[in-house]
Amino acid sequence: MRYLPLTQPDREAMLSVIGADSIDALFVDVPEAARLDGPVHDLPNHASELSVERHMTALARRNTVAGEVPFFLGCGAYRHHVPASVDHLIQRGEFLTAYTPYQPEIAQGTLQMLFEFQTQVARLLGTDVANASMYDGSTACWEAIGMARRITRRGKAILSSGLHPHYVSVAKTMAKYTGDVLDTTSPTLVADMDLDALIAKIDDDTSCVVVQYPDILGRIADLTPLADACHAKKALLIAVVTEPVALGAILSPGEMDADIVVGEGQSLGVGLQFGGPYVGLFGCKDKYVRQMPGRLCGETVDADGRRGFVLTLSTREQHIRREKATSNICTNSGLCALAFSIHMTLLGEAGLRALATVNHAGAVAAAERLAQVPGVELVNDVFFNEFTLKLSQEARPVVRTLADRGILAGVSLGRLYPDQDGLANGLVVAVTETTTAEDVEALAAALEEVLA
Structure with a gap:
């Protein structure tokens, strides 16, 4: 027996308040070809737990490991x-079941972990400050574009041809609702990144230039001239790093004067996992910290002078800022951030x-x-x-x-x-x-x- 707590009058009243004619109107942004017009016909209406388990196991065996x-x-x-120790430690009960540390009195361990994570990310990316993580690299990239718009009060972002197309796709999806203009092109099979072409596009309407480092083809370039060109036009340089292990060998974007550095932290501590969950990295220059999305954990002392940790900056809509929030990211990939931090700590x-x-x-x-x-x-x-x-x-x-x-x-x-x-x-x-x-x-x- 299905449990349906809302009556038809309840649903009609809710639709009336939001101005929708029907429940179907809530799904107009989903392509019609992707919508179901009824039950999935090739699935049974019910099955025993044992039979479902066997069926799913058989499907899993078809994967290439x-x-x-x-x-x-x-x-x-x-x-x-x-390392096996990463999985062992993140499964400790105080971490595995922990939720958002709203009350610092009872969440010191989680807050300290996030504080250490921020320190590691900031040093890795070469930025002054880093937040307590984002969902993944692609959403972090979009949040950086939105942050550049708030800082520069401009709405044109130039996206390098070497930026991962999935990151571009996420940015395009979000830009439909903010009005940002995205200048995008596809890469060509040549040996070097064409930074001169990016520099030529920067004008007085440009909020930021987004460049991947190394890029989608694996190419690496000195970003310093691009940073200088951006700053000459009062625009920001956003660098995207999808392979953080690379920063153990090459110069960090922050050291080349990138204003915001974002990326995907999956390489450290987090398995492939069929595409997620992953962990987004986000760092920036100190002067832009109040426009940074997500939240920031800080170190302080209590009334007795003992070391403690708190949420220092949290400009999310889930708190008091509501529609003035810098981001609609309502949480962070805390367990994945912990895995990242443990792996980084083990490596040194x-x-x-x-x-x-x-x-x-x-x-x-x-x-x-x-x-x-x-x-x-x-x-x-x-x-x-x-x-x-x-x-x-x-x-x-x-x-x-x-x-x-x-x-x-x-x-x-x-x-x-x-x-x-x-x-x-x-x-x-x-x-x-x-x-x-x-x-x-x-x-x-x-x-x-x-x-x-």
């Missing part, structure tokens, strides 16, 4: 080794640099080997642990063929940019400390056979 095959996928989600600065060195060395060796395969061209020779190959034929069917053979060869650019013919032959390959020489050789041999 990342740790069981040569794995070269990246593009914003990376397979790194997560020396460990992070060593991990980055291993990643880069492995990627260089893989790129050199794969470039020897007939029909494979290395697009960019300056990269961290991710690079782009140009194949002699369309990459998507090649990736599917290799997947059928138990090799996850990388991310085809045709999948990310289905409408861009010039990118169809592009394949983005990621190599981490989990990739072995045997994995690389298996990929090279399979490519030689498929591309012959």
Whole structure:
């Protein structure tokens, strides 16, 4: 028996208050093709718990497990080794069941963890301050664009062609409701980021320039000239980092004078997890801290002089600011932030640099080997642990063929940019400390056979 607490008059009264003709009117933004017009016909109306469990287990067995095959996928989600101690510690009851620390008197452990997380993120990104995390990298990117609008009082954002297309898509979705104008283009298969083209676009209406570092093709560039050009026009530079391990080897965006640095923290402490939950990183210069979304944990002392932690800044609509809030992000990925912080603590600065060195060395060796395969061209020779190959034929069917053979060869650019013919032959390959020489050789041999 279904439990329906609202009567039809209740529903009609609620619809009347919000000015909707019917419940269906609440879903007009969902494409009609994605809406159901009735029950899902190929599902049974009911089933026993045991039969459902068996069915779901059978479905799960159809997946290719990342740790069981040569794995070269990246593009914003990376397979790194997560120490067993991370999972052990985050499952402690005081962390696993903890919720938002509104009452500092009984949430000191959670607040201290978030304070330490902020310190680690700020040092990693090279910023003066960092918040207590966001949902993920893509929403953090949009929040940075919104923050730039509030600071500059301008509504035009220039998005680099090398920004992850999923991040661009999120920004476009949100910009429909804020009126921001987004200047976007698609990348081309060339070795270097075209920062001069970005600089040429900056004008007096520009609120910010958003650039990914390393970008979607794995390319790396000195962002200092771009930062200088932005500041000359009183615009902000927003840098997006989807692979934080890279910052153990390359200069941080904050050190190149980026105003806001955001990113995805999944690489450290958080598994692939079918795409989430992940953890968004957000840092900025100190002078912009009051426009930063989310919340900030701070350190203080109590009446007896003892060290303690509090919510220092929390400009969310869930608190007193309501419609004046800087963000509608109502919480943070606290458990994922804890996993990130534990992994960072276990590594330390020396460990992070060593991990980055291993990643880069492995990627260089893989790129050199794969470039020897007939029909494979290395697009960019300056990269961290991710690079782009140009194949002699369309990459998507090649990736599917290799997947059928138990090799996850990388991310085809045709999948990310289905409408861009010039990118169809592009394949983005990621190599981490989990990739072995045997994995690389298996990929090279399979490519030689498929591309012959």
